[in-house]
Amino acid sequence: MSNAVWQYTAPGRLSTTLTASTRPIPTPGPGEVVVGVKAAALNPVDEQLAQSSPRLLKFIGATEPSETSPLTPSSDFAGVITAVGDGVTQFTVGDEVYGQRFSADGNGFLAEYVCIPASAPFIHKPAGLDWAQAAAVPLVYSTVYDALVVWGRLPFDPTDEDKAKQRTVLVLGGSSGTGSAAIQLARKMGLRVAATCSAANAELVKSLGAEEVIDYTTEDVTARALASPLAPFAEILDCVGGTDLVPHLDALILADAAAPQLGVYVTIVGDKTSRDAMGGAVTNLYYPAQAIRTLKGVVGEYLPNWIPGPLRSLVAGKRYACIRLVPTKDKLATYESFMAAGGKITLDSTHEFAQAKAAYERLESGRARGKVVVQVAK
Secondary structure, eight states, X not given: OEEEEEEBSSSSOHHHHOEEEEEEOOOOOTTEEEEEEEEEEEOHHHHHHHTSOHHHHXXXXXXXXOSSSOBBOOOEEEEEEEEEOTTOOSOOTTOEEEEEOOOTTSBOSSBSEEEEETTSSEEEOOTTOOHHHHHHSHHHHXXXXXXXXXXXXXXXXXXXXXXXXXXXXXXXXXXXHHHHXXXXXHHHTTOEEEEEEOGGGHHHHHHHTOSEEEETTTSOXXXXXXXXXXXXBSEEEESSOOOTTGGGHHHHBOOOTTOTTOXXXXXXXXXXXXXXXXXXXXXXXXXXXXXXXXXHHHHHHHSOTTSOHHHHHHXXXXXXXXXXOOOOHHHHHTHHHHHHTTOOOOEEEEEEGGGHHHHHHHHHHTOOSSEEEEEOOO
């Protein structure tokens, strides 16, 4: 049997560079499993890696595509264990699983069979998810969990006392795959939500639980956020990038002496606005103002209150973080609680394996409302 894969050998947009090929079906080594992939989800980072310069790829430890080193994209998957290596005890052949393995080395999941370490962040698939739904979960859900729970320091399972405080969150990019999940998780956590999106997506965003929607195409987002009845926010979660709100964080971010650990601007993108450029924590390296903002936020968190205001504003600021996802099995395991509370990952579209290039074209369009998924096997 052959192993059908999609791969690329040169930089560029994946809708044009991907080619269909075959490889041998892998054999698991000690501590590894082979997954028969049923579905794979596409992410903007796939495109960003594919379009990055060789210099940046080398810096972040990613493999450069070439004729002798073809790369397969996609880091999110759902599938069935088809083989296990020596020493693997938590999985057996036939187990249905879902999860993630960051594919900077080109060992992605747009392939019929992939070999991965059993220690990678994947777990058994909940029975209530079909293959496409399961593949859409890992990156998005783990990211919003990190943003709200780890960085936001907001309780995943709020008490009645927590809910009574009616903390609020502003989600920038509420109709995106990450933004739509963030709205739902925030509601599950007892938070009130404001979100930005286009007018075309306003009803979707409201249906997910946002009580205030700001149309970024026709409204001044900064002015609306400052005037919002939900401000100041315990967290602003930025899923789109840019700096429009940054000068106003003192007014927009919660300052509560009773909860000094709260109040943060979290971005999964950074200051950059190009969809094709690499985002996330790596942008601290080439946006000095962003790095300084991060540092001032750390200083501000620990600076004594008796420091005079002018000096405080010079060396300290509101908590700010451009985050790098740290996926784990434990984080993914909390998804069933989210699902039990009515949460789900929004799917934009599902494409046949033969139409993988069209799937990436949809992702590149910037018009996807939720996750784009490729159905690898029936």
